[in-house]
Amino acid sequence: MLDPKLIRGDLDRVARELARRGMTLDTSKISELEAQRKDVQVRTQQLQNDRNTRSKAIGKVKAEGGDIAPLMAEVAKLGDELAANEKRLESLQAELDAILLTVPNIPHSSVPDGRDETSNVEVRRWGEPRKLPFAPQDHVALGEALGQMDFECAAKISGARFTILKSALARMHRALIQFMLDTHTRDHGYTEVYAPYLVNADSLRGTGQLPKFEADLFKVSAEQSFYLIPTAEVPVTNIVRDTITDEKDMPLKFVCHTPCFRSEAGSHGKDTRGMIRQHQFEKVELVQVVRPENSYEALEQLTSHAETILRKLELPYRTVALCAGDMGFSAAKTYDIEVWLPGQQKYREISSCSNFEDFQARRMLARWRNSQTKKPELVHTLNGSGLAVGRTLVAIIENYQQEDGGILVPSALRPYMNGVDTIRRQ
RNA sequence: GGAGAGGUGGCUGAGCGGUCGAAAGCGGCGGUCUUGAAAACCGUUGACCCUCGCGGGUCCGGGGGUUCGAAUCCCUCCCUCUCCGCCA
Incomplete structure (x- = not known):
């Protein structure tokens, strides 16, 4: 959520910055609601003050054994007007909040202009795609040939966009x-x-x-209703919801492995082949909760932590700064890390690292105690995949494929693979 | 699943329906004392919203209700704890 003070104070600037995302803010609607809200709030508070004063007087007179009937008559008249104003204020607030909750974050000044991914800016590239002396296959062909990856079976058990892995591939995962x-x-x-x-x-x-992207989520309705997490970002970032973190404990740096569940509504026909886009996938997520002045430095760090995994696995990648129009709803700045996939002859997203500044913190009321001001202030939150596990597996299969269909195990992974150096059909 | 108890400020914990945003203690901060520290003593110490300011308002798990007035009464949901049952 954006700072309501900013919206009240400089609505045109907010609209201008959001226009970079290709988003049109209904400024006249907002300023009209805001003006009404202010009016009604001032009036309501006057009435509340009036009522409080009189109610206290009644208490006092009653304690002294006086006659409270005249006072009661006065205050009775207040009731209706106050109730009406309170109700009106509440509905205005609700309307404003509903709008505010669907307004995305303002892009940081360093974010490039642009409407879609074609305007993203490559900031670095690491590693050379291997020149293979044979036509590379994609991970589906390779995995099925190994007898260790089965989409048909998964479709029988669950449906489209699920996978069964077996043997060495399951183990490498x-x-x-x-x-x-x-x-x-x-x-x-x-x-x-x-x-x-x-x-x-x-x-x-x-x-x-929520509330804007409910369609992307799986909802579980039992006696209580829950949502399946679309990323570990949700439970891990919410650790600090409604809390005030001690300055000495900052920055908080969490890493968490979870499965992720996404409905992929609206992506019909996209990446239907293979493990790239699944309803269920594993991800290792990095989350940081930092002091505001450190958050951009933290974003660079966090991104480099994710890149380290690709370097250790010796997978060629590039890092791009997303343009304003391509960023997610909550992000102020995002780097995507894209790994080289020989099967597609393309770089594909394998990690997305974002600084949300205080956008999530304001929604969560996540704060830290500033020792300078002695006041609680909003934290900045960041997260990034470190990495998406399924896609990493895909990248290894495709980048380490041999002419005979075997998959070389990256040396960094061998200690975790019981010494196996090549995956073959069994 | 059955029976019971409870949710109050950073923490512990009081709180007759009426100057209660809330006693007290701990913790924190400032000070006195001390070569320094500890101890002791004194003072201070919640959050959010509106306002240039004065000032005002809201918040005692969430939501609703009763009342002139609710932390205190009623309803409901959530959470925690104890006992019994079941169980990975």
């Missing part, structure tokens, strides 16, 4: 999770977290998935 968690906890100073996969609506509102 698990090894990747272990390897990523170890790297981030040992080398990058993150605290490992285990968190719920089912969350409530408040948490999703906190990180920005």
Whole structure:
């Protein structure tokens, strides 16, 4: 959520900055509601003050054994007007809040202009796509040929966009999770977290998935209703919801492996082949909660932590700064890391690292105690995939394929693979 | 699943329907004392909203209700704890 003060104070500027996202803010509607809200709030507070004063007087007179009837008559007249004003104020607030909750974050000044991914800016590139002396296959062909990847079977069990892995591929999938968690906890100073996969609506509102993107989520309705998490960002970031973090405990750095569940509504026909876009996938997520002045430095750090995994796995990648029009709802700035996929002859997203500034913190009421001002102030939150496990597996299969259909195991992963150096059909 | 108890400020914990945003203690901050520290003593110490300011309003798990007036009464939901049952 944007700062309501900013919206009240400089609505045109907010609209201008949001226009960079290709978003039109209904400024006349907002300023009209805001003007009404102010009027009604002032009037309501006057009436409340009046009532409070008189009610206290009644208490006093009653205690002294006086006659309260005349006072009661006076205050009775207030009731209706006050109730009407309170009701009106409440509905105005609700209307404003509803709008505010669907307004995206303002792009940081360093975010490039542009409407879609064609305007994203490559900031660095690492590694050379290997020149293979044969026509590369994609991970589906390779995995099925190995007899260790089965989409038909998964479709029978669940439906489209699910996968069954077996044997060494299933093991490598698990090894990747272990390897990523170890790297981030040992080398990058993150605290490992285990968190719920089912969350409530408040948490999703906190990180920005609700109310606008309910269609992307799986809802579980039993006696209580829950949502399946679309990313560990939701439970892990919400750790600090409604809390005031001690300055000495900052920055908080969490790493968490979870499955992620996405309905992929609206992406029909996209990436229907293979493991690229699934309803269920594993991800290792990095989350940081930092002091506002450090958040852009933290974004660079966090992004480099995610890149480290690709370097250790010796997978060629590039990092792009998303343009204003291509960023997610809550983000102020985002880097995507894209890994080279020989099967598609393309770089494909494998991680997305974002600084949300205080956008999520305001929704969550996540604060820290500033020792300078001694006041609670909003934290800045960040997160990034470190990495998407399924896509990492895909990248390894495709980049390490051999002419005979075997898959070389990256050396960084071998300690986690019981020494296996090549995956072959069994 | 059955029976019971409870949710109050950073923490512990009081609180007759009427100057209660809330006693007290702890913790925090400032000070006195001390070579320094500890102890002791004194003072101070919730959040949010409107306002240039004065000032005002809201908040005692969430939501609704009763009342001139609710932390206190009623309803409902959520959460925590204890006992019994079941169970990975």
